[in-house]
Amino acid sequence: MTEQQFDVAVIGLGAMGAQAVAHLAARGIKVIGIERFGPLHDRGSSHGDSRLIRLGYFEDPAYVPLLHRAYRNWRDLEARVREDLLTITGVLQIGKPGCHIVDGTIAACKLHNLPYDLLDQAQAARRYPAFQLDADEVAVLEPEGGFLRPEAATLAALRVAGADGAMLHFNERVLGITPSDGGMAVATDQARYRARTVVVATGSYIAGLVPELDQIAVPIRVVVGWFQPRDGLNTALGRMPGFLRDEGEAGSFFGFPVIGRDGVKVGKHAHFREVIDPEAPNAPVNEADRALLEDFIARRVPAAAGVSVGYATCRYTMLPGDDFLIDRLPSDPSVIVASPCSGHGFKFASVVGEILADLATTGESSLPIEAFSFASLARRLGTGADLAFGRRAAITTPRKFPNPPNGS
Numbered sequence: 001m002t003e004q005q006f007d008v009a010v011i012g013l014g015a016m017g018a019q020a021v022a023h024l025a026a027r028g029i030k031v032i033g034i035e036r037f038g039p040l041h042d043r044g045s046s047h048g049d050s051r052l053i054r055l056g057y058f059e060d061p062a063y064v065p066l067l068h069r070a071y072r073n074w075r076d077l078e079a080r081v082r083e084d085l086l087t088i089t090g091v092l093q094i095g096k097p098g099c100h101i102v103d104g105t106i107a108a109c110k111l112h113n114l115p116y117d118l119l120d121q122a123q124a125a126r127r128y129p130a131f132q133l134d135a136d137e138v139a140v141l142e143p144e145g146g147f148l149r150p151e152a153a154t155l156a157a158l159r160v161a162g163a164d165g166a167m168l169h170f171n172e173r174v175l176g177i178t179p180s181d182g183g184m185a186v187a188t189d190q191a192r193y194r195a196r197t198v199v200v201a202t203g204s205y206i207a208g209l210v211p212e213l214d215q216i217a218v219p220i221r222v223v224v225g226w227f228q229p230r231d232g233l234n235t236a237l238g239r240m241p242g243f244l245r246d247e248g249e250a251g252s253f254f255g256f257p258v259i260g261r262d263g264v265k266v267g268k269h270a271h272f273r274e275v276i277d278p279e280a281p282n283a284p285v286n287e288a289d290r291a292l293l294e295d296f297i298a299r300r301v302p303a304a305a306g307v308s309v310g311y312a313t314c315r316y317t318m319l320p321g322d323d324f325l326i327d328r329l330p331s332d333p334s335v336i337v338a339s340p341c342s343g344h345g346f347k348f349a350s351v352v353g354e355i356l357a358d359l360a361t362t363g364e365s366s367l368p369i370e371a372f373s374f375a376s377l378a379r380r381l382g383t384g385a386d387l388a389f390g391r392r393a394a395i396t397t398p399r400k401f402p403n404p405p406n407g408s
Contacts, residue, residue, distance in 0.1 A: 002192075006032045006167075008360045009186050009195035011174050011209065013039065014046040015150065015346050016339050017201035018157035019353025020360075022077075025164035027357060032193060033166060034186070036173040036205075039158060043282065044203050045315050046150050046346065048224055050256045050265055052242050053347035054091045054145035056114050058104025059322070064112045065368055066351050073350035074148065081156040084149075089237065089257060091145025092128060095246030096137055102246065105140045117141040128241065130234040130303035147242050147256055150346055157353070177209060177335065184334050197360045201338035204278040204315045210329065210337055216381070217325075217340040218318045221274045221282070223289040224267035225311045231303035235264050245300060253296050255304075264304035266297050270316060270343055282313040316343035321380040324348075326355055326372040328363070336360060339372070 008024055010017045013035035021033040037043055053071070057063040074086045095102045109116040117140070124131060124139040133139065162168055173189045177198050186193040200209050204219035229235040240257035247253060255266040271289070289311065298305040317340035319325055324345060329335040336359050339345060339352055351367065358365035370376065 003185070003194045004032070004191065006030050006193060006195040008032075008197045008199065009034065009184070009193055010199040010201060010356075011177075011186070012200065012202035012205070012338075013154075013158065013168065013170070014044045014201065014203055015154055015349040016341075016352050016356070017199070018154045018161065019349045020199050020201060020338065020356040021166045021168070022157040022161040022164070023353045023357035024360060025161045025166035027361065028165075029357070029361060031161075031166050032195070033158075033161065033168045034172050034174055034188060034193075035168075035170045038170050040151050040155060042312070042314070045317070045341070046154050048150060048265075048312050048314055049262070050147045050259055051150050051346040052091060052145065052244070052254060052256075053086065053148050054142050055112070056093075056105040056109040056116060056140070056142040056145075058093070058101050058108060059344065060371075061108040061111045062368065062371060063348075064108055064114075066348060069354070069367065070348050070351040073354060074153070077153070077156055077160070077350060080160050083152060083156060085153045085156060086146060086148050087237075088144065088146040090141055090143045090241035092124075092131070092241045092243040093140045093142065093245075094124075094131065094133060094137060094243060096248070099246040099248070101244055101252065102138060102140055105142065109140075109142065115143055117143070128234075130229075130231065130240045130301055131243070132300050132302055141241065145242060147259070148347060153349070174209065179332060179334065184332075197334050197336065199336045199338050199356050199360060201356070203340065204276070204317045206317065206337070206340055208278075210335070212329070212331075213325075213337070213340070216319065216377075219276050219278045220270060220316050220318060221276045222267065222271045222314050222316055222343070223285055223293070223311055224265055224314070225290065225293040225297075226262040226265050226309040227297055227304050228263040228306040228309055229258065229304040230306045232258070235301075235304050240264075247296075253300070255297075255301060262309050263306070264297070264301065266293055266301065266304075268292060268296070270318070276315070278315070282315075285311040285313060316341075318342050319377065319380075323376070323380070324352075324372040325374070325377055326352060326359075326369050327374045328359060330374050333363070337374075
């Protein structure tokens with residue numbers, strides 16, 4: 001079988017892979033992108049109408065420089081395709097003083113000189129009557145936050161990649177990647193390819209091609225729902241911001257104003273943290289899924305608590321510490337492992353694509369990514385994990401993760 005030759009092969013064409021092929025093609029790199037399903041499929045993490053984006057990153061202020069670059073890259077992509085992908089609504093972050101969402105957002109805004117408004121219950125009620133705050137809760141408004149349209153954004157990246165010369169293959173499954181003459185051989189169910197560098201950006205399927213991450217990168221099931229609001233005025237786009245809400249022991253929830261015909265969207269970060277087999281189809285939405293979201297919206301966003309319109313399932317791929325992983329595989333630097341993003345990565349896709357293009361072409365990036373390295377992952381795993389990553393980590397059961405409020 002004849003092998004086609006490429007500079008870079010990108011496996012997986014969801015949010016991160018699509019952005020990677022776009023950035024590589026824009027640099028004149030001969031790149032192929034290979035996706036086992038069709039474009040915009042529902043077996044990944046890049047669908048569902050909307051994703052929050054925000055600068056005051058409570059998870060860790062170290063993300064903020066990457067977010068500034070991500071905003072710029074999203075705007076550049078919008079200009080290229082002449083389509084709105086990022087809408088500024090503000091993001092309201094609600095909880096008790098001292099909780100991670102509130103204090104972390106304020107800390108990130110102060111450190112990076114970002115604007116924000118701190119509202120008490122009465123002020124929040126007057127400005128944003130869609131929300132129900134307790135007397136001891138506050139809300140932090142980050143005015144530069146908003147939402148991305150994930151399907152449109154991913155399709156835009158694929159469009160510009162194709163226009164710039166990338167070869168894009170859908171409905172083709174990669175069976176294996178092996179070292180070959182100073183590069184990598186990529187075998188699929190239809191062909192063989194050779195590339196100097198391979199980027200693996202397969203989300204919940206990543207351990208199938210990077211076995212070092214087996215039982216470390218843990219895929220879980222997430223359900224979101226849409227509701228036709230009781231109060232169409234105060235939940236409208238332009239009046240209601242996107243939001244994150246810290247519910248203490250119950251975890252954190254996120255949501256969006258009315259964006260399209262389906263109404264207000266809400267979800268719980270990591271949902272029930274239900275570990276899934278990525279090879280199995282998405283399980284149907286059940287009564288427990290619906291009850292979780294219906295209870296939340298009735299208590300906390302009563303203006304939106306109208307008729308439930310529909311539900312959708314997507315996947316998070318969680319790593320210990322809920323950080324990203326973007327690095328060369330230590331046992332073979334011709335393989336770049338791209339970002340199991342722990343449920344908060346889509347907003348970064350435009351800059352992750354740039355980073356992956358840097359790593360694939362020069363071996364390094366000037367952007368701050370040390371925290372997303374294999375070495376950093378090994379430190380988070382701790383004793384017993386010998387992560388030279390040419391050897392398997394000493395873990396035999398799925399890891400249990402804490403439930404920090406990472407948003408969406």
